[in-house]
Amino acid sequence: SQTIHQWPATLVQPVGSPLSLECTVEGTSNPNLYWYRQAAGRGLQLLFYSVGIGQISSEVPQNLSASRPQDRQFILSSKKLLLSDSGFYLCAWSPRGGGNEQFFGPGTRLTVL
Amino acid sequence: AQSVTQLDSHVSVSEGTPVLLRCNYSSSYSPSLFWYVQHPNKGLQLLLKYTSAATLVKGINGFEAEFKKSETSFHLTKPSAHMSDAAEYFCVVSGYTGRRALTFGSGTRLQVQP
Numbered sequence: 001s002q003t004i005h006q007w008p009a010t011l012v013q014p015v016g017s018p019l020s021l022e023c024t025v026e027g028t029s030n031p032n033l034y035w036y037r038q039a040a041g042r043g044l045q046l047l048f049y050s051v052g053i054g055q056i057s058s059e060v061p062q063n064l065s066a067s068r069p070q071d072r073q074f075i076l077s078s079k080k081l082l083l084s085d086s087g088f089y090l091c092a093w094s095p096r097g098g099g100n101e102q103f104f105g106p107g108t109r110l111t112v113l
Numbered sequence: 114a115q116s117v118t119q120l121d122s123h124v125s126v127s128e129g130t131p132v133l134l135r136c137n138y139s140s141s142y143s144p145s146l147f148w149y150v151q152h153p154n155k156g157l158q159l160l161l162k163y164t165s166a167a168t169l170v171k172g173i174n175g176f177e178a179e180f181k182k183s184e185t186s187f188h189l190t191k192p193s194a195h196m197s198d199a200a201e202y203f204c205v206v207s208g209y210t211g212r213r214a215l216t217f218g219s220g221t222r223l224q225v226q227p
Binding site: 006042043044046088090092100101102103104105106107109 | 145147149154155156157158159162164203207214215217218219220
């Protein structure tokens with residue numbers, strides 16, 4: 001069966017520091033991968049999606065970037081965090097050529113102080 | 114274009130009573146529709162999905178939803194609420210746009226009173 005991991009689970013970082021969040025998927029090949037942010041009391045905002053290694057599409061201009069160095073690894077990064085980057089970050093995957101549903105990881109709670 | 118409207122931001126029920134969470138959608142495509150549940154500080158779990166087969170969809174934990182094209186609705190129901198059902202619920206629509214985009218509703222927080 002497929003599983004999706006995210007780490008760290010929680011992170012507290014000062015403004016201006018760098019960020020690296022990691023997501024890995026097991027049990028499937030060539031997945032579509034997604035990064036979402038969920039701000040407090042709000043819905044999910046799609047940040048990035050990837051259909052293959054090195055292929056990243058950005059949904060909104062912002063302080064963040066994403067990379068996919070391996071088929072089942074998706075990384076969210078920032079060079080300098082802003083207060084507004086605080087939130088709950090969720091990684092998700094969907095099967096290539098399969099149904100439209102996405103399967104979510106456990107999330108990372110990021111607090112920028 | 115596609116959109117989802119969850120008609121209630123908060124719903125409160127007593128344990129053992131029925132649950133109704135309302136969702137209306139719009140989509141230029143023949144949509145796929147989903148309900149996800151999120152417990153505090155957890156990821157989202159897929160409850161059920163509609164993909165143009167049976168209009169009444171059964172999901173996990175006793176939840177079900179009925180797709181009504183004429184009303185553009187996909188309401189989530191459960192006959193008897195349990196304390197563990199307290200969570201945030203998201204109605205989601207998907208239309209194929211090349212990247213299998215999902216559009217999320219704003220969420221409904223379900224409280225279950227003892």
